[in-house]
Amino acid sequence: MQKPPFFLTIQRILSRGMRTSRPRADRARWLRRLWRLVAVLAFVSTLDDTVLAQQDRWAEARAAMVRTIQAHAALLPKAAMADGISTAILDVMGKAPRHTFVPGRVEGKAYADAPLPIGYGQTISQPFIVALMTHLIGANPDATVLEIGTGSGYQAAVLSPLVKAVCTIEIVPGLGETAARRLKDLGYDNVQTKIGDGYFGWPECGPFDGILVTAAAGHVPPPLVKQLKPGGRMVIPVGSVFGPQFLTLVEKTSGGQITTRQLLPVSFVPLTRESQ
Ligand code: SAH
Numbered sequence: 680m681q682k683p684p685f686f687l688t689i690q691r692i693l694s695r696g697m698r699t700s701r702p703r704a705d706r707a708r709w710l711r712r713l714w715r716l717v718a719v720l721a722f723v724s725t726l727d728d729t730v731l732a733q734q735d736r737w738a739e740a741r742a743a744m745v746r747t748i749q750a751h752a753a754l755l756p757k758a759a760m761a762d763g764i765s766t767a768i769l770d771v772m773g774k775a776p777r778h779t780f781v782p783g784r785v786e787g788k789a790y791a792d793a794p795l796p797i798g799y800g801q802t803i804s805q806p807f808i809v810a811l812m813t814h815l816i817g818a819n820p821d822a823t824v825l826e827i828g829t830g831s832g833y834q835a836a837v838l839s840p841l842v843k844a845v846c847t848i849e850i851v852p853g854l855g856e857t858a859a860r861r862l863k864d865l866g867y868d869n870v871q872t873k874i875g876d877g878y879f880g881w882p883e884c885g886p887f888d889g890i891l892v893t894a895a896a897g898h899v900p901p902p903l904v905k906q907l908k909p910g911g912r913m914v915i916p917v918g919s920v921f922g923p924q925f926l927t928l929v930e931k932t933s934g935g936q937i938t939t940r941q942l943l944p945v946s947f948v949p950l951t952r953e954s955q
Contacts, residue, residue: 737778740790744806745773747792751807759926759942764810768818771840772810777803780831780861799851801948803831804893808926808945810837815914815928815942816889818842825885825906827877827950828893832858832870838891839867846870846884848877850951876953880906887911894950895924899939907931916947 752764778789781803785795794802804812812834816824818841826835829849835858838845845867849855852874859872871884877892878900885906892903892915899915907913911931918924925941932938 737776737790741773741777744777744790744792745769748772748807748810751792752811755811755943760811760814764814767841768810768813768837771837772806775833775836776865777806777833779865780833780836797831797854799854801830801851801854803833804947809834811926812891812893812914813837813841815926816891816912818889822888823885824889824891825881825887825903826891826893827880827903829855829858829872830893832862832867832872834891834893835862835870835872836865836867839870842869842889844869844871844884846873846881846887848873848875848881850874850876850953878902878950878952882906889913890915892916892950893947895920895945895947896950899927899929904929904931904937909933909935916945917941920949 748764748769752760778786781789781795781797788795790806792806794805794808797803816822818824818838820841820843822842823844823846824838824842826838826845826847829835829847831854832847835845835847839862847858847870849858849872855872855874862870862872873881873884877894878896880890880900880902882902886908887906888908888911890903890907890911890913892913895916895918897917897919899913899917903913903915907929909931910933913929915927915929916924917927924945924947926943926945928940928942930938930940
């Protein structure tokens with residue numbers, strides 16, 4: 680077996696330092712150097728352990744989150760989900776660093792299958808809902824996707840590796856600006872962000888193969904329907920703040936006709952308007 684280079688270095692120092700023909704002061708200097716090297720190696724190995732322990736901690740939590748998403752999807756009625764969440768989506772969610780999208784005080788719960796507060800009275804969506812919505816719009820490498828409600832930026836981060844381009848709009852400037860910076864720092868380069876009222880969509884960024892609305896609307900906004908490509912899909916929670924809300928799938932056929940289907944009851948923060 681070949682010895683690692685640092686082992687050979689230690690051996691060389693040892694053999695040189697221990698040669699009896701060397702004067703005593705010389706030997707003492709070599710010993711000091713040896714101890715310094717040992718101390719540095721010991722320090723570096725602790726650092727490595729700390730970094731690995733951190734990464735492992737999140738990796739395990741992420742893997743558990745993915746298993747929960749799969750189990751949850753298996754319980755859905757066939758009308759809502761025929762074939763389970765795609766492997767591509769599960770792979771991406773098994774890697775996306777959700778803990779960097781939540782405030783430090785809730786970081787420990789980042790991979791629980793639950794929504795979490797992100798400030799300004801808003802929440803990051805539950806991982807299962809993120810997976811389901813991504814699946815329902817049929818995310819694929821050629822797709823241009825619009826998200827309404829950037830929030831923490833997590834949903835956009837999950838979409839990013841799966842599609843060609845993501846355009847995302849947030850109405851609360853404090854959230855939108857933080858999410859934009861975070862997405863840029865993490866290298867999600869195909870995501871464009873904008874502050875504004877998502878009710879009107881983003882025509883210059885579209886038309887869209889998929890639209891994903893992450894706040895509950897009283898009705899399906901007509902500007903969004905208009906910006907959907909023929910063959911495109913929109914997933915949107917429809918209902919009131921206190922009453923029932925249903926995750927709704929809106930499809931535009933290749934001929935331009937619109938069909939809507941209520942899939943399952945959900946609970947989202949409301950889609951607010953600029954005047955509110
Ligand atoms: N997708 C987000 C979760 C969003 S919560 C994530 O992954 O973290 C819903 C978000 O929609 C909130 O941040 C809220 O401020 C935003 N929102 C509400 N009404 C909006 C509107 N009219 N236009 C754009 N964003 C809106």
